[in-house]
Amino acid sequence: MISSHPSQDPRTTGSNMLVRERGDGSPVAFSAVQKFFGTKQVLRDFEMQIEPGEFVSLLGPSGCGKTTALRVLAGLEEPSSGFVSIGGVEVTGVPTNRRDLGMVFQAYSLFPHLDSLHNVMFGLQMRKVSKRQATDRAREALDLVGLSETADRYPAQLSGGQQQRVALARALVTQPKVLLLDEPLSALDAKVRVQLREEIRRLQLRLGITTIFVTHDQEEALAVSDRVAVMAGGRIEQIGTPEDLYTRPSSSTVAAFVGLSSVLPAQILDDRADVLGFSLPVLGRAANGPARVRVRPENIRLVAEGGVPAVVETSVYLGALRRTRVRTAEGLRLSVQHRADERLDYGDPVRFAIDPVAVSVEPVAGTPEPR
Amino acid sequence: MRRASALAPRGFLSWAVVLVIGAVFAVPIIAMIEFTLRDPAGGHSLVHWGALFNPANTAEFGQIWIGVGNSAQLALVTVAIVLVLLAPTMVLVHLRFPRLRRVLEFLCLLPISIPAIVLVVGFAPIYLVIGRAIGTGIWPLGFAYGITVLPYAYRAIQANLGGIEARVLAEAARSLGASSRQILTRVLLPNLRQGLLSASLISLAVVLGEYTIASLLNRQNLQTALVVVNKQDPYLSIILTLLTLLFGFLLLALIDGVSGGRRSRRTKGRS
Numbered sequence: 001m002i003s004s005h006p007s008q009d010p011r012t013t014g015s016n017m018l019v020r021e022r023g024d025g026s027p028v029a030f031s032a033v034q035k036f037f038g039t040k041q042v043l044r045d046f047e048m049q050i051e052p053g054e055f056v057s058l059l060g061p062s063g064c065g066k067t068t069a070l071r072v073l074a075g076l077e078e079p080s081s082g083f084v085s086i087g088g089v090e091v092t093g094v095p096t097n098r099r100d101l102g103m104v105f106q107a108y109s110l111f112p113h114l115d116s117l118h119n120v121m122f123g124l125q126m127r128k129v130s131k132r133q134a135t136d137r138a139r140e141a142l143d144l145v146g147l148s149e150t151a152d153r154y155p156a157q158l159s160g161g162q163q164q165r166v167a168l169a170r171a172l173v174t175q176p177k178v179l180l181l182d183e184p185l186s187a188l189d190a191k192v193r194v195q196l197r198e199e200i201r202r203l204q205l206r207l208g209i210t211t212i213f214v215t216h217d218q219e220e221a222l223a224v225s226d227r228v229a230v231m232a233g234g235r236i237e238q239i240g241t242p243e244d245l246y247t248r249p250s251s252s253t254v255a256a257f258v259g260l261s262s263v264l265p266a267q268i269l270d271d272r273a274d275v276l277g278f279s280l281p282v283l284g285r286a287a288n289g290p291a292r293v294r295v296r297p298e299n300i301r302l303v304a305e306g307g308v309p310a311v312v313e314t315s316v317y318l319g320a321l322r323r324t325r326v327r328t329a330e331g332l333r334l335s336v337q338h339r340a341d342e343r344l345d346y347g348d349p350v351r352f353a354i355d356p357v358a359v360s361v362e363p364v365a366g367t368p369e370p371r
Numbered sequence: 372m373r374r375a376s377a378l379a380p381r382g383f384l385s386w387a388v389v390l391v392i393g394a395v396f397a398v399p400i401i402a403m404i405e406f407t408l409r410d411p412a413g414g415h416s417l418v419h420w421g422a423l424f425n426p427a428n429t430a431e432f433g434q435i436w437i438g439v440g441n442s443a444q445l446a447l448v449t450v451a452i453v454l455v456l457l458a459p460t461m462v463l464v465h466l467r468f469p470r471l472r473r474v475l476e477f478l479c480l481l482p483i484s485i486p487a488i489v490l491v492v493g494f495a496p497i498y499l500v501i502g503r504a505i506g507t508g509i510w511p512l513g514f515a516y517g518i519t520v521l522p523y524a525y526r527a528i529q530a531n532l533g534g535i536e537a538r539v540l541a542e543a544a545r546s547l548g549a550s551s552r553q554i555l556t557r558v559l560l561p562n563l564r565q566g567l568l569s570a571s572l573i574s575l576a577v578v579l580g581e582y583t584i585a586s587l588l589n590r591q592n593l594q595t596a597l598v599v600v601n602k603q604d605p606y607l608s609i610i611l612t613l614l615t616l617l618f619g620f621l622l623l624a625l626i627d628g629v630s631g632g633r634r635s636r637r638t639k640g641r642s
Contacts, residue, residue: 097545
């Protein structure tokens with residue numbers, strides 16, 4: 001039986017041809033890109049600059065335009081206006097096959113009539129690389145993803161994880177300027193997803209290739225990226241490091257999409273929020289008056305005395321920690337993160353306190369705009 | 372809701388269904404074989420089958436060979452239409468114009484709902500013009516046959532096309548540097564081989580069995596030749612019909628063998 005996990009670690013020495021010939025990556029830029037499908041606008045003034053060798057994720061819900069942005073860069077969709085450049089050269093209008101890209105798709109995209117080795121050789125053959133050299137490079141690429149033993153297997157004989165690994169090797173073997181990953185992990189089971197995403201990141205760092213990764217899984221994006229662009233409604237809401245997005249979301253949309261948070265009523269006064277009697281700093285500026293704030297579960301803790309009384313509704317064991325949903329006497333619901341050995345059951349009375357960590361603020365209807 | 376397998380007949384009933392359906396196909400064939408084995412002197416013998424090798428029947432075979440030759444030409448033209456016109460059009464519609472898929476399907480399936488006699492009424496004036504323009508040779512009839520095989524060829528190719536994620540494969544190949552021609556020849560056609568082979572063989576079988584259009588447009592093919600021979604020697608006509616049927620069965624077995632062989636080769640050892 002073929003395991004869905006690599007049977008051996010990918011080669012880690014610098015003797016691999018692809019590692020030895022690593023480049024510094026190419027910069028990528030989107031400038032005022034708009035994209036319409038009929039009357040529906042999918043990308044709105046999409047702007048993004050990616051540094052050479054950077055790993056950037058496009059994160060957002062379905063329909064936010066992240067895959068369209070990737071396809072515009074790949075040349076699989078033409079922008080309605082604006083332009084994209086790779087390596088400082090505008091490529092708008094250049095056919096996909098001349099953009100020097102590597103791409104891994106969400107659906108399994110290996111050619112069914114070719115075995116793994118010939119799938120990986122395909123891009124080299126298109127570039128007229130000699131058969132011998134193409135074979136050597138393809139074997140090196142398969143070795144790099146830990147699948148050298150599957151060279152003679154057809155896609156139907158490989159597990160989903162193995163197929164995506166071969167697809168990754170196929171995308172990398174031509175040493176493209178940019179690697180595009182269009183939700184390549186979404187069809188895989190949870191354990192393989194985590195393994196493969198770490199492997200992708202490790203390879204990306206070793207090869208120094210500029211990479212754009214489309215995903216709707218925020219954990220995945222935060223785990224592997226140098227920067228994450230959170231998209232909504234066809235434009236970037238915020239782009240920054242995973243830490244920036246998590247701790248300093250620029251909008252309620254970003255705060256809601258990245259990480260878990262409880263939405264609580266608050267009174268804003270001089271850039272501090274009074275939440276259930278706790279005074280919390282706010283992120284950015286907020287107008288005085290009633291508002292809603294988002295509090296992360298790790299910033300709410302259970303206390304033995306004082307705090308706010310509540311009762312447990314659900315408590316979920318997550319291995320290293322436990323996440324418990326509690327309800328106050330006023331009917332407010334909050335998520336609290338605490339130690340896994342603090343076992344709680346439905347209906348247990350608890351008390352909680354909120355740490356003075358900056359919170360993002362959402363105005364409620366009728367509240368004036370922030371100063 | 373009960374599953375389909377739960378609704379399937381079991382035991383004696385399933386065997387009875389197989390026997391009845393088998394009899395529907397087998398009885399006429401057995402009757403034809405029995406007919407060819409009847410000895411004019413009484414009893415059964417291979418005397419009529421021996422006539423196949425009798426030099427005295429050369430004139431009758433001449434008709435047949437002309438019919439076979441004409442049908443072969445027609446088959447070539449028809450298969451070429453399927454491979455050169457229909458298949459690329461289907462691929463193009465599938466990849467670039469998916470909204471036209473329904474229209475193409477409707478057009479391709481339309482001939483199956485129109486009786487051959489009605490088609491001929493439409494073809495007759497067209498072939499009058501074709502005859503004046505390029506002569507009354509047999510091969511232009513292949514255009515008409517190209518239309519009659521559309522429903523079968525379309526289904527065979529579409530079943531294959533729908534099962535291979537053609538769009539993703541094409542985009543993957545393009546991202547790896549393949550041109551449109553390379554995508555078609557090196558990625559899509561190899562993966563459509565089974566559908567194209569099925570479409571070609573089914574088209575061949577339809578062309579070899581076609582009588583109405585050729586007869587009404589005054590062209591000679593295998594089936595019209597068999598009718599002529601039937602008037603002279605019904606035994607020989609039935610023997611040749613049986614051989615044609617056998618050829619058809621072998622074609623179907625070949626389709627099944629090729630598709631089964633490829634399936635097992637690619638999935639063997641799958642975890």
